[in-house]
Amino acid sequence: MVKETIQIFARLKPPSRKHQQGIYSIDEDEKLTPSLEIILPRDLADGFVNNKRESYRFKFQRIFDHDAKQEIIFENIAKPVAESVLAGYNSTIFAYGQTGSGKTFTITGGAERYSDRGIIPRTLSYIFEQLQKDSSKMYTTHISYLEIYNECGYDLLDPRHEASRLEDLPKVTILEDPDQNIHLKNLSLHQATTEEEALNLLFLGDTNRMIAETPMNQASTRSHCIFTVHLSSKEPGSATVRHSKLHLVDLAGSERVAKSGVRGQLLTEAKYINLSLHYLEQVIIALSERNRLHIPYRNSMMTSVLRDSLGGNCMTTMIATLSLEKRNIEESISTCRFAQRVALIKNEAVLNEEIDPRLVIICLQKEIQELKDELAIVTGEQRTEALTEEELLQLEKLMTSFLEDQDPESRLEVGADMRKIHHCFHHLKRLVNDKKTLGKSTGPSETKNQDCQEPLREEEYRKLQDILKQRDNEINILVNMLKKEKKKTQDAGLLSSMDRSEIRSSQGSPFPSGNPQEGQRTSSSLVPAQAQDFGASRYRSSLLHKKTGMRGEMSLGCQEAFEIFKRDHADSVTIDDNKQILKQRFSEAKALGESINEARRKIGHLKDAITQRHMQQVALGISENTAVPGVPDPQEEELRLQLEEEKKRYRTKFTRLKALKVEIEHLQLLMDRAKVKLQKDFEAWWAAEASSLQVHSPAANPLGPVKPFPQTSESQQDRSQLPSNRRDLTGRNTPPTPCPSPVGREQCSPSTRPEVSISERPTSSIPLTGDSQTDSDILAFIRARQSILQRKCKCTHLQLHEARASALLAST
Ligand code: ADP
Ligand code: MG
Numbered sequence: 001m002v003k004e005t006i007q008i009f010a011r012l013k014p015p016s017r018k019h020q021q022g023i024y025s026i027d028e029d030e031k032l033t034p035s036l037e038i039i040l041p042r043d044l045a046d047g048f049v050n051n052k053r054e055s056y057r058f059k060f061q062r063i064f065d066h067d068a069k070q071e072i073i074f075e076n077i078a079k080p081v082a083e084s085v086l087a088g089y090n091s092t093i094f095a096y097g098q099t100g101s102g103k104t105f106t107i108t109g110g111a112e113r114y115s116d117r118g119i120i121p122r123t124l125s126y127i128f129e130q131l132q133k134d135s136s137k138m139y140t141t142h143i144s145y146l147e148i149y150n151e152c153g154y155d156l157l158d159p160r161h162e163a164s165r166l167e168d169l170p171k172v173t174i175l176e177d178p179d180q181n182i183h184l185k186n187l188s189l190h191q192a193t194t195e196e197e198a199l200n201l202l203f204l205g206d207t208n209r210m211i212a213e214t215p216m217n218q219a220s221t222r223s224h225c226i227f228t229v230h231l232s233s234k235e236p237g238s239a240t241v242r243h244s245k246l247h248l249v250d251l252a253g254s255e256r257v258a259k260s261g262v263r264g265q266l267l268t269e270a271k272y273i274n275l276s277l278h279y280l281e282q283v284i285i286a287l288s289e290r291n292r293l294h295i296p297y298r299n300s301m302m303t304s305v306l307r308d309s310l311g312g313n314c315m316t317t318m319i320a321t322l323s324l325e326k327r328n329i330e331e332s333i334s335t336c337r338f339a340q341r342v343a344l345i346k347n348e349a350v351l352n353e354e355i356d357p358r359l360v361i362i363c364l365q366k367e368i369q370e371l372k373d374e375l376a377i378v379t380g381e382q383r384t385e386a387l388t389e390e391e392l393l394q395l396e397k398l399m400t401s402f403l404e405d406q407d408p409e410s411r412l413e414v415g416a417d418m419r420k421i422h423h424c425f426h427h428l429k430r431l432v433n434d435k436k437t438l439g440k441s442t443g444p445s446e447t448k449n450q451d452c453q454e455p456l457r458e459e460e461y462r463k464l465q466d467i468l469k470q471r472d473n474e475i476n477i478l479v480n481m482l483k484k485e486k487k488k489t490q491d492a493g494l495l496s497s498m499d500r501s502e503i504r505s506s507q508g509s510p511f512p513s514g515n516p517q518e519g520q521r522t523s524s525s526l527v528p529a530q531a532q533d534f535g536a537s538r539y540r541s542s543l544l545h546k547k548t549g550m551r552g553e554m555s556l557g558c559q560e561a562f563e564i565f566k567r568d569h570a571d572s573v574t575i576d577d578n579k580q581i582l583k584q585r586f587s588e589a590k591a592l593g594e595s596i597n598e599a600r601r602k603i604g605h606l607k608d609a610i611t612q613r614h615m616q617q618v619a620l621g622i623s624e625n626t627a628v629p630g631v632p633d634p635q636e637e638e639l640r641l642q643l644e645e646e647k648k649r650y651r652t653k654f655t656r657l658k659a660l661k662v663e664i665e666h667l668q669l670l671m672d673r674a675k676v677k678l679q680k681d682f683e684a685w686w687a688a689e690a691s692s693l694q695v696h697s698p699a700a701n702p703l704g705p706v707k708p709f710p711q712t713s714e715s716q717q718d719r720s721q722l723p724s725n726r727r728d729l730t731g732r733n734t735p736p737t738p739c740p741s742p743v744g745r746e747q748c749s750p751s752t753r754p755e756v757s758i759s760e761r762p763t764s765s766i767p768l769t770g771d772s773q774t775d776s777d778i779l780a781f782i783r784a785r786q787s788i789l790q791r792k793c794k795c796t797h798l799q800l801h802e803a804r805a806s807a808l809l810a811s812t
Contacts, residue, residue, distance in 0.1 A: 001348055001349065001350045002084075002089065002315065002348070002349045002350075003346060003347070003348050004315055004346070004347055004349070005343060005344065005345060005346050005347070006310075006316045006317065006318055006342050006343060006345045006347065007061050007316070007317045007318070007343075008060050008061055008317075008318045008319075008320060008339045008340075008342055008343045009060055009061050009062050009063070009064065009076075009077055009317065009318070009319050009320070010036055010058075010060045010062075010063045010064065010319075010320045010322060010336070010339070011063075011064045011068065011073065011102060011106060011319055011320070011321050011322070012024075012063070012064065012065050012066045012068075012322050012323075012324055013066060013100075013101055013102040013105075013321065013322065013323045013324075014066040014067070015066065015323075015324070015325055016325065017325070022039060022041075023038065023039060023041070023324055023325070023326060023329065024036060024037060024038050024039060024324045025037045025039070026063050026065060027057075028063075033059045033060070033061070034059070034060060034062060034063050035057050035058060035059045035060070035063075036057070036058050036059075036060060036063050036336065037055050037056070037057045037058075038055065038056045038057075038058070038324070038329065038332060038333055038336070039054065039055045040054050040055065040056075040329060041326060041329075056333055056336070058336040058337075058339065058340055059340070059343075060320070060339065062076060064076075069115070070106075070109065070115065070116055070117060070118060070122070071115075071122075073106060073119065073319075074119060074122040074123070074126075077093065077119070077317060077319060078093060078119045078122060078123050078126075079123075079126060081093055081123075081246070081315065081317055082123045082126050082127055082130075082246070084315050084349070085127070085229070085231060085244045085245075085246040086127065086130055086131075086231070086244075087244075087351075088233070088242040088243075088244045088351045088352065088353075089244055089314070089315050089349040089350075089351065090244055090245045090246075090308055090309075090313055090314040090315070090349060090352065091244070091245075091246050091247070091314060091315045091316070091317075091349075092246070092247040092248075092249065092306065092309035092314055092315075092316045092317065093107070093119060093246075093247070093248050093249065093316075093317045093318075093319065094247070094248075094249035094250075094251060094306075094309070094316070094317075094318055094319070095107050095249065095250055095251060095318075095319045095321055096251050096254060096318060096319070096320055096321070096335060096338060096339070097253075097254060097320055097321030097322060097323070097331075097335050098253050098254050098255040098323065098328060098331040098332075098335065099253030099255055100253070100323055101253075101321040101322055101323040101328075101331075101335075102321040102323070103250050103251065103253075103319075103321050104118075104250050105118060106118055106119060106319055106321060107119050107120060107225075107227075107248055107249070107250040108120050108121075108202070108206065108250065109121060111574075111670055111673060111674060111677075112574045112577075112578070112670070114581075114663050114666055114667055114670075117666065119248060120202055120227055120248050121199060121202065121666065123229075123246070123248065124195055124198045124199060124202070124229070125195050125662065127141070127229065127231070127246075128141075128194060128195040128198070129195075136235065137233045137234060137235050137236075138233065138234050138235075138236060139231065139232070139233045140191065140231075140232050140233075141191065141192050141193070141198065141229060141230070141231055142189040142190060142191050142192065142229075142230040143157070143189070143190050143191075143192050143198055143201045143202075143227070143228070143229060143230070144157065144184075144187050144188065144189050144190070144227075144228045144230065145157050145201065145202070145205035145225070145226070145227050145228070146172060146184065146187055146225070146226045146228070146305070147209060147223050147224070147225050147226075148223060148224040148225075148226070148276070148301050148302050148305070149222065149223035149224075150222075150223075151275075151276065151300065151301055152171045152172075152301075153171055153172030153173065153174075153184065153186075153187070153301055153305075154169055154171065154172060155169070155170075155172055155186060155187050155188055156204075156205035156206075156208050156209055156225070157188050157190055157201060157204060157205055157208075158170075158186075158188060158208075161208040161211070170186045171186065172184050172185065172186045172187045173185045173186065174301060174304050174305070182304060182305065182307055182308075184305070189230060195662065196662075196665055198229070199665065199666065199669065200669070202227065203669045203672070203673060205227070206673065207672075207673055207676055209223075209225070210673070210676060210677060210680065211676065211680065222252050222253070223252055224249065224250070224251050224252050224276070224302050225249070225250045226247050226248070226249050226305060226306075227247075227248045227249075227250075228245055228246065228247050228248070229245070229246040229248075230243070230244075230245050231243070231244050231245070231246070232244075234356065238356075239355050239356050239359050240353045240354065240355060240356065241353070241354055241355075241356050241357075242351060242352060242353050243352045243353075243354070244352060247306065247309055249306065249309075251277070251280075251302075252276070252277065254277055254331070254334070254335060254338070255331055275300065276300040276301070276302050276303075279296065279299040279300040279302070279303050280300070280302060280303055280310075281338065281341075282296055282299065283295055283296060283297060283299075283303045283310055283311075284310065284338070284341050284342055284345060285341060287310060287311040287344075287345045288341050288344035288345055295311065297310075309347075310345065310347075311345050311346070311347060312347060312348075313347070313348060313349055313350055313352070314347050314349055315347060315349045316345075316347055318339060318342050320335050320336060320338070320339040321335075322335060322336070369415075370415055370416070373415050373416040373417040374416045376416070376417070376418070377416045377417075377418065382418070383417070383418065383419055386419075387419055387420065387423060391420070392423070395414060395420055395423055395424065395427075396427075398412060398413070398414060399412065399424060399427055399428075403431075412424060558686065561682075561686065562682050562686075565678075565681075565682045565685065566678060566682070569678055569681065569682075571674050571677060571678055572678070574674060575671060575674050575675070575678070578667055578670060578671050578674070579671065581667060582664065582667045582668065582671070585660055585663060585664050585667065586664065588660060589657060589660045589661070589664065592653055592656060592657045592660065593657065595653060596650060596653050596654060596657060599646055599649055599650040599653065600650065602646050603643065603646050603647060603650065606639055606642055606643040606646060607643065609639050610636060610639045610640060610643065613633065613635060613636045613639060614636060617633055617636070
């Protein structure tokens with residue numbers, strides 16, 4: 001058992017403005033426990049607390065200043081935790097802090113760069129790496145991903161997420177067994193055999209979370225998320241299984257309702273969050289007080305789920321994320337205070353071992369059978385069904401060992417089953433009768449036979465010896481043939497595998513099929529990994545296709561607007577950057593793959609050369625009738641050295657390729673997610689544009705019927721302009737602002753927009769179809785066009801000015 005208080009760490013987010021010095025200082029001098037001093041600026045200190053303290057000091061296990069990289073956070077916080085999980089202890093890491101202080105960045109990571117990977121992907125990578133290294137145990141890993149939003153639990157890995165809204169999904173509920181263990185109903189567990197599979201699950205959950213999010217339901221800041229790795233291990237041949245769980249928790253923002261001034265739905269959410277964080281605080285206060293008998297875990301879902309992590313069988317670590325800026329000082333102090341209380345909680349982690357349930361089942365089945373048999377005898381109930389083959393076989397074995405046993409005290413235990421008892425009696429009767437008849441028929445002639453047996457045996461012995469010799473020869477010949485065949489097939493296999501790898505490399509696959517160093521193990525473990533890669537990417541792309549499926553159904557206008565929106569979206573730079581990096585990585589991987597294949601070929605050739613050289617030496621020794629020389633052959637030595645060098649190079653390249661593979665996979669997932677986000681943002685913007693237009697359009701007015709479009713020459717001209725303007729849309733240089741944010745939308749609203757030719761016409765002159773969806777598409781399209789034209793006008797004005805200025809300059 002390990003007794004330990006909850007470890008607390010502080011992580012400071014980089015300030016948004018540079019000049020924020022003087023608000024805090026980190027004191028690392030105190031060797032064991034560094035402290036963070038938060039200094040209140042004078043203007044704030046006045047109204048903040050009565051005693052007008054001007055600075056607050058908080059102790060943490062370690063404080064990570066704003067320049068601490070994700071790698072450092074993982075090495076110092078998560079790695080030791082992952083190790084205790086691998087050793088069989090339950091562990092938890094949770095991030096606590098106000099919205100925007102870096103909880104998600106710390107736990108999951110940033111969505112832009114590979115180096116921004118957070119604790120979850122890095123821990124998964126580390127765990128799977130360790131599992132691969134340890135061949136002394138058999139491990140199984142499962143993943144679950146729970147979201148708690150407004151006190152309801154949702155399974156982020158529920159496949160129905162794609163089709164349903166969050167509210168329609170079955171809620172995850174808590175069940176408690178008599179031993180007060182918590183079980184979560186409707187939370188799915190997914191087996192992950194590789195790091196890639198586990199990462200896919202993480203990204204699937206994050207994407208589902210993002211999809212479910214709407215402007216009215218900013219779940220990411222208002223929900224708690226618990227990503228859990230369930231690990232079980234078993235030594236081969238052992239009956240005990242060890243279980244451990246690692247919870248990685250991204251809590252909801254801890255800010256206060258009064259300060260953020262939210263209302264309506266948001267207020268309800270904030271109340272729930274504040275309530276659940278309040279209950280978390282209550283649990284923590286109760287735990288930090290000695291002699292408290294009742295701990296109010298049951299008050300909220302989050303505290304129930306994390307019951308073990310808080311004062312139970314778990315090693316727990318808290319990361320207080322702080323955004324130490326002047327306006328956040330109050331929240332930062334409250335986060336630090338919370339952490340100080342958390343640090344008082346003591347947990348007792350024990351190894352969770354249990355007998356393999358399969359063995360337990362077998363024992364219980366046996367016991368049930370015995371009880372049934374006894375019951376049948378006691379109640380006199382006749383069992384008529386015949387004994388099974390297996391039971392009969394078992395009985396025969398029991399009887400044989402009973403009859404062979406010389407111990408007069410030995411007993412035949414067949415259980416309280418009359419059918420078995422009868423069967424045994426029948427069998428014994430048969431044996432006794434057989435013996436009797438055998439005795440009668442063989443009795444008098446026995447002596448006669450024995451006399452004439454002696455010469456027969458001599459001859460038979462010689463014959464048998466001859467046959468044995470013959471068989472020996474035959475076997476030797478067969479073994480030689482077999483050896484030759486084996487060599488041939490091995491050579492053929494090598495050739496064909498080289499061919500295959502060549503084909504693969506020529507097809508552009510950057511990953512080699514195996515590592516000669518690690519022999520069969522690696523090659524067999526890599527091949528399915530590749531298959532899985534393929535499977536995973538196919539799975540991902542099908543998921544993405546489903547998520548972004550709407551594009552296929554977009555109208556032409558909508559698609560064009562999407563193209564423009566995409567180009568001007570803030571994330572498009574990131575996507576492009578990542579694309580660029582991905583391209584680089586791919587070409588690097590391809591080049592590496594090729595040089596690895598080359599190295600493999602070289603290794604093969606060197607091996608052949610060594611064997612040949614060796615054979616030559618042996619042949620020379622035989623022909624000159626001398627034994628194989630004891631001094632090593634220098635040429636062979638040289639070849640061996642070359643082989644070692646080549647193998648070393650191969651290993652280095654192979655390791656780099658493996659790392660590249662993980663990075664490529666991660667980058668692809670990041671890009672997929674960015675694409676889904678882009679699509680979502682566009683849909684939101686498009687819907688907002690369409691609905692704001694519908695308000696002004698007669699098509700949306702239920703009182704006035706939609707008038708058919710008057711075929712005036714002007715309007716025809718309008719329509720004929722549409723395709724040419726569409727060309728403008730894609731061919732222009734100055735992009736329109738898509739206005740995804742509400743503020744942006746306001747700026748683009750018809751009232752504030754400068755009038756351009758097309759907007760001078762009343763909207764009713766547009767050919768409305770009467771189908772409000774199509775109409776809103778057309779209207780939104782026209783609006784996008786307006787915005788472009790407006791930009792174009794500005795641009796042309798500017799160009800004109802420039803041209804005039806340069807003409808003036810030239811003339812003077
Ligand atoms: P929270 O989850 O606490 O609401 P986020 O993790 O979403 O906050 O962080 C808000 C923003 O700040 C994100 O854009 C994130 O990339 C950025 N951020 C947070 N912490 C850091 C950090 N340590 N380094 C760089 N950027 C950070
Ligand atoms: Mg967050």
